[in-house]
Amino acid sequence: MLEIRNLKAKAGGKEILKGIDLTVKAGEVHAIMGPNGSGKSTLAHVLAGRETVEVTGGEVLYDGRNLLEMAPEIRAREGVFLAFQYPVEIPGVSNMYLLKAAVNAVRKHRGEQEYDAMEFLALVKERMKLVEMDQALLNRAVNEGFSGGEKKRNEVFQMAVLDPRLCVLDETDSGLDIDALRIVAGGVNALRGPRRAMIVITHYQRLLSYIVPDRVHVLAQGRIVKSGGKELALRLEEKGYAWIEGQIAGPAAPAAGA
Amino acid sequence: MSTEKTSRAGRDRWIAACARVRNDAPAGTAWMDGLRTRAAARFADVGFPTTRDEAWRCTSLQPVENGRFEAHPAPRPEALTPDLFQQLTFEPWDCNHLVFLNGRYAPSLSRAAHLPAGVRLTSLAEAVVEEPGLVEPHLGRLADARARSVTDLNTALMSDGLFLHVPRGTVVQEPIHALFVSMANGAPAMSHPRNLLVLEEGAQASVVESYAGIDGGAYLTNTVTEIAAADNAVVDHVRLVRETGAAIHLSHLEARLGRSAGVSSHVVSLGGGLVRHDVNAVLDGEGAECTLNGLYVLDGAQHVDNHTLIDHARPNGTSRELYKGVLDGRSRGIFDGTIIVRPDAQKSDARQVNRNLLLSEDSLADSKPTLEIHADDVKCSHAATIGQIEENALFYLRSRGLSEEMARSLLVQAFVSDILGRIRIGPVRAGLECLLFTRLPRHHPPRETA
Secondary structure, three states: OEEEEEEEEEEOOEEEEEEEEEEEOOOOEEEEEOOOOOOHHHHHHHHHOOOOEEEEEEEEEEOOEEHHHOOHHHHHHOOEEEEOOOOOOEEEEEHHHHHHHHHHHHHHHOOOOOOOHHHHHHHHHHHHHHHOOOHHHHHOEEOOOOOHHHHHHHHHHHHHHHOOOEEEEEOOOOOOOHHHHHHHHHHHHHHOOOOOEEEEEEOOHHHHHOOOOOEEEEEEOOEEEEEEOOHHHHHHHHHOHHHHHHHHHOOOOOOOOO | OHHHHHHHHHHHHHHHHHHHHHHHOOOOOHHHHHHHHHHHHHHHHHOOOOOOOHHHOOOOOHHHHOOOOEOOOOOOHHHOOHHHHHHHOOOOOOOEEEEEEOOEEOHHHOEOOOOOOOOEEEEHHHHHHHOHHHHOOOOOOOHHHHOOHHHHHHHHHOOOOEEEEEOOOOEOOOOEEEEEEEOOOOOOEEEOOEEEEEEOOOOEEEEEEEEEEOOOOOEEEEEEEEEEEOOOOEEEEEEEEEOOOOEEEEEEEEEEEOOOOEEEEEEEEOOOOEEEEEEEEEEOOOOOEEEEEEEEEEOOOOEEEEEEEEEEOOOOOEEEEEEEEEEOOOOEEEEEEEEEEOOOOOOOEEEEEEEEEEOOOOOEEEEEEEEEEOOOOOEEEEEEEEEEOOHHHHHHHHOOOOOHHHHHHHHHHHHHHHHHHOOOOHHHHHHHHHHHHHHHHHOOOOOOOO
């Protein structure tokens, strides 16, 4: 579904991604771990189409098509979803309004009939249960005055409503207490399926006890320096990122593929 | 200097116009003649302000001074087609409408039906003749004291306008709509509408003034409204400017609030080429409460200058002010707001906010707050921002599938939503939302999906 080849990118004039290779197939969940500043969020933003990140090399294929040429909204309509690390507050725009506009943009793009108010409400009611979303939050402005946990829950809720094929979760676990983490992870797990792929970006192994990945990649200094099964996350937890950094500082850093 | 010369010639032309009105006026009342003569004399003395005057530093009145505007006769009422009428009166809004064409009252288009006993709602010209006892004590008493020469010009040349008198303790539930429509019809037209709202103790009313032009010709609207709100009176006032791009619109709202009176003013500027508003409120009784809201949504070469003055003259007064501008094209929006707290006005609570959203490289916003505080136990704050659409928010919306156009439009709507939400007259608010959200996204189509 997703093929990233030798991807290089700059943000703020600084080279952040220095050649990423990653292949994700439908039905798989890949975890990307790494220390602060390793390029995790930059990778997420490149996939979603953020214009402040400049791609300087390599390619990204989504179902065999050039993802990098698509505008952010086209990616979204084609089924790419980014759960933001820092969801944006938008005073004056209601959550429901945004969701309805988003759902119908996706449906229209797929050549499907747009939902009317009733159908949309039915969909929302059903998906709300996934993340135990409070109805009151839906009528409020997008993320305005939401707690950290509510914002993350709202991201996963949007994901559930939009029904994407490629989900990128950017540190969706950061700043969550254990209850919120359980709820968010439960929502994500409910959305796992054979036709959907997920990239779960995290700093902590903790999330991966709830969302068990098929593959784990370690990102450091703009490159994937190690890949493995879910047990890699446990080793990282045990030994810390210094272990990885020690390895790349050493002579031959093993190139990683998926 | 050549500008000086043009100026002199321009001023002389205006002085002559004032003299003509006095001569042409039907056997007027002596007090009315006196009012006009004094105003004309003040204008002759001072002339138009220049951009060297601090209050007019951003707005030149040269186009007024040198324009050859004439008062046109009232067109036939049929000129206002049912379609236009419907559009301009927010149909199906069933309220009291007073319609003025080129500044002259059009009774056949007007309707004053839903009024409690004792309330006087007529054209000002009629009231001057029929109810001088209600008009004379107020007309010119508030506005003319401001030493604003364009106001003097209005007084000298005033044609007609809305007169409302609400007796003690009476509540007028239905809003009142005064609609001023200009038609240039080939030659530069002018009108000088004059409105007077008198609310006795405990009275209450809502008034909407709207101004529109219906052909492409140049014209000038120079309007003045006085609101005398006695103790405990409540007034909700909306000024809606939908003039054409060829229009010059000058307005002055002067309100005096008695003890515990409440006045709110909403000034919405959508149209007009050159627009200047002066909104002044004097909190002249203890515990008065005043709200000044403004919204200017501009495009092309539009120029809108908002000047406000809130004068806390007595203790325990509250004022809330929020002005917002959305500027596109090469437009310029100015907010210049002054708050004065007099030595006597302890425990005053004043809050002023001006926010501007620039949608284009070439648009320009000016924001100038002034606080003059002469009392020591007060709460006063002000904030001003000039910004652009936030890249973060735009990306967030696009990443959810909304087109860039739609995301922008949605963010602009969000920006103005709180101002619109404060307009309490439902049909006007709804009409405005509709007007704005079909107009705003001229380059940003509003509904791609929803």
